[in-house]
Amino acid sequence: MNPVGIALLNHIPAAPEVVLLVGACALMIFDLYVKDEGRRVTYAAAQALLALCAAITLYVFLRMILRLPEGQGGGYYVERYYLFNGLFVIDALAHLLKLVCYIAVSVALVYSRSYLLERGLLRPEFLTLLLFSLLGMMVLISANSFLTVYLGLELMSLCLYALVALNRDSATSTEAAMKYFVLGALSSGLLLYGMSMIYGATGTLTLTEVAQHVTRQAGSAADRSFLVFGVVFVVAGLAFKIGVVPFHMWIPDVYHGASTPVTLVISSGPKVAAFAMAVRMLVNGLPALAPDWQQMLALLAILSIALGNITAIAQSNLKRMLAYSAIAHMGFMLLGLLSGWTGGNWLNRIDAYSASLFYMVVYTAMTLGSFGMLLFLSHAGFECENLDDLKGLNRRHPWYAFLMMLIMFSLAGVPPTAGFYAKLAVFQAAVAADHVWLAVVAVLLSLVGAFYYLRIVKLVYFDEPVGTTPVRPQPAAQVVLSLNGLFLLVFGILPQSLMAMCVLAVARL
Amino acid sequence: MLLSLAIWVPILAGVLVLWAGDQRPQLLRWLALIGAIAGFLVTIPLWTRFNVDTSAMQFVELRPWIERFNIRYHLGVDGLSLIFVLLNSFITILVVIAGWTVVETRASQYFAAFLIMSGLLNGVFSALDAILFYVFFEGTLIPMFIIIGIWGGPNRVYAAVKFFLYTLFGSLLMLIALLYLYNKSGGSFAILDWHKLPLPLDVQIALFFGFVFAFAVKVPMWPVHTWLPDAHTEAPTGGSVVLAAILLKLGAYGFVRFSLPILPDASHHLAWLMVALSLVAIVYIGLVTLVQTDMKKLIAYSSISHMGFVTLGFFLFNAYGVEGGLVQMISHGFVSAAMFLCVGVMYDRMHTRAIADYGGVVNTMPKFASFMMLFAMANSGLPATSGFVGEFMVIMGAMRVNFWLAFAAATTMVLGAAYTLWMYKRVIFGAVANDHVKKLTDLNQREFLVLALLAAAVLWMGTYPLPFTEVMHSSVNDLLKHLATAKQ
Numbered sequence: 001m002n003p004v005g006i007a008l009l010n011h012i013p014a015a016p017e018v019v020l021l022v023g024a025c026a027l028m029i030f031d032l033y034v035k036d037e038g039r040r041v042t043y044a045a046a047q048a049l050l051a052l053c054a055a056i057t058l059y060v061f062l063r064m065i066l067r068l069p070e071g072q073g074g075g076y077y078v079e080r081y082y083l084f085n086g087l088f089v090i091d092a093l094a095h096l097l098k099l100v101c102y103i104a105v106s107v108a109l110v111y112s113r114s115y116l117l118e119r120g121l122l123r124p125e126f127l128t129l130l131l132f133s134l135l136g137m138m139v140l141i142s143a144n145s146f147l148t149v150y151l152g153l154e155l156m157s158l159c160l161y162a163l164v165a166l167n168r169d170s171a172t173s174t175e176a177a178m179k180y181f182v183l184g185a186l187s188s189g190l191l192l193y194g195m196s197m198i199y200g201a202t203g204t205l206t207l208t209e210v211a212q213h214v215t216r217q218a219g220s221a222a223d224r225s226f227l228v229f230g231v232v233f234v235v236a237g238l239a240f241k242i243g244v245v246p247f248h249m250w251i252p253d254v255y256h257g258a259s260t261p262v263t264l265v266i267s268s269g270p271k272v273a274a275f276a277m278a279v280r281m282l283v284n285g286l287p288a289l290a291p292d293w294q295q296m297l298a299l300l301a302i303l304s305i306a307l308g309n310i311t312a313i314a315q316s317n318l319k320r321m322l323a324y325s326a327i328a329h330m331g332f333m334l335l336g337l338l339s340g341w342t343g344g345n346w347l348n349r350i351d352a353y354s355a356s357l358f359y360m361v362v363y364t365a366m367t368l369g370s371f372g373m374l375l376f377l378s379h380a381g382f383e384c385e386n387l388d389d390l391k392g393l394n395r396r397h398p399w400y401a402f403l404m405m406l407i408m409f410s411l412a413g414v415p416p417t418a419g420f421y422a423k424l425a426v427f428q429a430a431v432a433a434d435h436v437w438l439a440v441v442a443v444l445l446s447l448v449g450a451f452y453y454l455r456i457v458k459l460v461y462f463d464e465p466v467g468t469t470p471v472r473p474q475p476a477a478q479v480v481l482s483l484n485g486l487f488l489l490v491f492g493i494l495p496q497s498l499m500a501m502c503v504l505a506v507a508r509l
Numbered sequence: 510m511l512l513s514l515a516i517w518v519p520i521l522a523g524v525l526v527l528w529a530g531d532q533r534p535q536l537l538r539w540l541a542l543i544g545a546i547a548g549f550l551v552t553i554p555l556w557t558r559f560n561v562d563t564s565a566m567q568f569v570e571l572r573p574w575i576e577r578f579n580i581r582y583h584l585g586v587d588g589l590s591l592i593f594v595l596l597n598s599f600i601t602i603l604v605v606i607a608g609w610t611v612v613e614t615r616a617s618q619y620f621a622a623f624l625i626m627s628g629l630l631n632g633v634f635s636a637l638d639a640i641l642f643y644v645f646f647e648g649t650l651i652p653m654f655i656i657i658g659i660w661g662g663p664n665r666v667y668a669a670v671k672f673f674l675y676t677l678f679g680s681l682l683m684l685i686a687l688l689y690l691y692n693k694s695g696g697s698f699a700i701l702d703w704h705k706l707p708l709p710l711d712v713q714i715a716l717f718f719g720f721v722f723a724f725a726v727k728v729p730m731w732p733v734h735t736w737l738p739d740a741h742t743e744a745p746t747g748g749s750v751v752l753a754a755i756l757l758k759l760g761a762y763g764f765v766r767f768s769l770p771i772l773p774d775a776s777h778h779l780a781w782l783m784v785a786l787s788l789v790a791i792v793y794i795g796l797v798t799l800v801q802t803d804m805k806k807l808i809a810y811s812s813i814s815h816m817g818f819v820t821l822g823f824f825l826f827n828a829y830g831v832e833g834g835l836v837q838m839i840s841h842g843f844v845s846a847a848m849f850l851c852v853g854v855m856y857d858r859m860h861t862r863a864i865a866d867y868g869g870v871v872n873t874m875p876k877f878a879s880f881m882m883l884f885a886m887a888n889s890g891l892p893a894t895s896g897f898v899g900e901f902m903v904i905m906g907a908m909r910v911n912f913w914l915a916f917a918a919a920t921t922m923v924l925g926a927a928y929t930l931w932m933y934k935r936v937i938f939g940a941v942a943n944d945h946v947k948k949l950t951d952l953n954q955r956e957f958l959v960l961a962l963l964a965a966a967v968l969w970m971g972t973y974p975l976p977f978t979e980v981m982h983s984s985v986n987d988l989l990k991h992l993a994t995a996k997q
Contacts, residue, residue, distance in 0.1 A: 394615075394618075405651075409651060414647055414648075414650065415647045415648055416648055420644070420647075425578075428578065428691070428692075431689055431692055432688075436685065436689065439685050439688070440685055443681045444678075444681065446681065447674065447677055447678050447681055451670070451674060454654075454670055454673055457654070458666055458669070461655060461658055461659055462658040462659060462669070496574070496575045496577060
């Protein structure tokens with residue numbers, strides 16, 4: 001084969017990004033020539049594009065899974081590959097998270113389709129912005145350099161800012177978009193500042209090289225304090241994107257102000273990407289400074305769990321309540337991320353990071369389900385977004401009431417739902433890392449959290465319905481929503497396969 | 510295989526009932542009854558094939574479940590747990606019959622909740638893996654929460670949420686204790702392995718408090734009992750029956766399965782505290798019971814007082830105490846179920862639970878009055894009823910430790926008789942109080958059947974308790990031997 005062919009073949013792991021970019025551009029141009037009635041075609045094309053990307057990712061992933069030699073106990077592993085001069089990394093974590101992102105975006109589209117159609121919001125901008133922000137997430141997930149991190153982050157965020165403002169006649173939407181943009185830009189600034197300091201200390205942008213330099217320099221006190229100074233800003237920037245206290249202010253306003261489909265998008269994929277960013281920058285890039293950033297994360301985690309769970313109780317708007325719940329959940333997720341380096345060794349790292357990853361995957365399913373339910377219960381001229389709108393759902397639709405109950409108990413972490421194992425895994429990681437007190441405090445605060453999830457179950461099951469408006473049949477959304485709910489139940493009874501997948505994904509970080 | 514059947518048959522029946530829906534109520538009820546009876550039938554071989562000479566786990570099932578954390582689907586029963594599986598399956602039948610025509614709104618969900626809960630409860634009693642235990646233990650909260658919240662009384666939402674949060678609080682602390690033990694034991698959630706795990710005293714004490722909240726809330730022990738009167742008063746009759754007969758036993762069972770064998774030194778070290786709390790429950794709650802004006806609340810408080818006997822027995826560390834505690838648990842399962850059903854029978858007719866609204870019921874409901882007489886006697890611990898056996902054994906056990914301890918415990922004989930019989934007198938005897946009482950009709954066949962079954966059980970256990978105690982002997986002796994050796 002000629003050298004160009006070999007070079008192309010070597011870049012196949014980056015094919016999903018290329019396909020998505022080309023597809024999204026084509027869709028953008030194609031959309032110009034489509035009348036409003038033809039929107040269904042673009043919608044279907046977008047879904048097909050996502051399916052194609054997922055198929056390619058899955059294919060590459062399966063090809064990259066290798067068997068360990070017999071001597072090392074069998075089992076499987078996935079090699080890491082670096083592309084584009086080390087700017088781009090492809091490993092099991094990247095594959096898994098990208099698959100989660102495709103599914104999240106695709107499911108979000110299914111849920112929001114009729115909502116958007118009824119309100120005339122299924123415009124070409126929506127689909128294109130969504131696909132480009134997905135591209136941003138994918139770049140972020142595979143980033144192995146401060147440059148690619150920033151590129152992916154901005155591509156993702158700028159699209160999201162515009163998406164929040166999509167409903168341009170709504171004052172709350174534009175206000176939310178403004179807040180999101182200003183705070184987002186500020187956080188990007190902080191992140192850049194931190195990156196530039198680390199660059200100044202190490203002289204390289206590639207994360208793997210940064211890791212080597214930092215390990216060498218961490219010994220000397222002067223260099224170390226300079227690096228830690230940079231880490232503080234990096235962590236602050238990350239905290240903004242993940243949405244944990246005290247960098248959480250934008251979350252409730254944006255969740256509340258954006259139209260529900262956009263909230264659904266913001267609450268799922270971008271969080272996954274932000275998680276990937278944290279893993280890439282902290283675990284891959286700055287492992288030698290783990291004792292420092294783990295302390296920072298511990299503080300962020302406890303504050304988020306406390307503030308998120310306690311403030312959520314006071315909310316009467318469902319979207320705001322779920323926003324605070326998201327803050328608390330990201331705190332729980334951090335419990336895993338901060339338990340990798342313990343007692344001077346990395347023995348706990350696989351347990352800890354796979355726990356966080358598992359939490360992230362399960363949380364994505366839960367947040368998709370809860371906002372999906374809101375979309376499903378909304379219809380023309382009616383937004384389901386106050387707690388009272390859920391009253392007596394069991395009388396009207398026992399099956400959706402059941403799904404809602406599953407989602408809520410899963411968010412609260414009650415077995416037999418996947419949310420329980422997510423909490424179990426992160427608590428186990430924390431206890432194994434000797435953070436017993438952290439786990440105890442988190443556990444007690446999750447009790448506080450259980451209260452407001454229970455309140456929703458109470459509204460759904462115990463109260464009399466107020467309105468009698470029937471839910472409009474949306475066959476695709478019905479099926480997907482049911483699958484979404486059952487996902488939480490099935491992986492609440494048999495979580496092994498998903499857990500094993502998460503272990504595989506972080507085994508070679 | 511038998512234990513799996515005991516767990517999954519009721520759960521599958523529950524799902525089937527849910528799926529059948531409310532369109533054909535008659536079919537639905539029969540389906541629920543068949544499910545409950547099938548659930549009971551599969552537990553009978555457990556009893557007949559049980560080997561009483563060994564303290565080892567029997568009918569063991571062991572399969573990998575979540576390899577990631579070495580969590581296994583590990584089931585088995587010994588003398589401590591066998592009877593509760595049977596008791597639970599038996600009570601489920603009664604609950605289904607008792608709710609036959611009473612529940613009209615969303616009957617499919619009602620019966621399904623009870624069947625699913627029955628399966629989960631069997632799971633709690635037979636789980637030998639800590640996480641499996643925890644999943645079942647927590648899982649039972651969901652159906653009970655729904656039962657209280659949907660079919661309960663006027664203040665049901667408050668009661669349901671209080672019930673859920675109290676129990677969740679305890680079990681979350683237990684979860685951390687379980688995770689700690691998992692790490693200390695080198696990655697095993699097997700309860701039986703933990704029994705052999707050496708632990709220093711200070712760690713044992715910390716873990717003991719981790720467990721004690723979970724189990725004490727469930728028992729419930731003073732001062733974390735306050736959820737129980739609310740839950741009982743608001744729950745529908747069936748809910749109260751299962752709550753009193755089975756759910757309260759989870760806490761006490763937790764003590765003998767986790768706290769005592771895993772943390773023997775801490776148990777000895779803190780026995781004074783547990784004994785003191787038990788005595789408070791027996792004496793103080795006994796006095797509180799006297800002044801109740803609501804029948805369900807009265808029985809709820811009397812349950813707390815009776816369960817005080819169970820925890821007292823366990824922390825005496827002798828055979829009489831532990832066996833007496835277990836016998837008391839079973840007896841209380843029958844008696845409290847019967848008492849709540851009796852109140853349910855009256856409530857269905859009069860729609861009030863206040864003692865003051867009754868009087869002279871014997872004139873209109875003679876059959877009912879005789880049944881209730883028997884159960885009231887059993888509740889106050891009269892010889893020849895099941896209530897006597899357990900209390901007597903625990904008092905004997907207490908006597909071996911300290912006379913005054915036994916003396917304080919024995920006050921329950923007086924207090925129990927006082928509050929039960931006084932309530933009985935005010936409700937049943939005397940002149941017909943009002944027109945509503947005058948219009949009362951006596952038991953129908955369905956109610957008669959339920960109460961007769963329980964009456965037979967109470968008398969059988971009161972006159973010939975050997976079959977019940979015989980099953981426990983080896984396991985209790987083994988537990989005591991284990992407790993006697995320190996493991997620090």
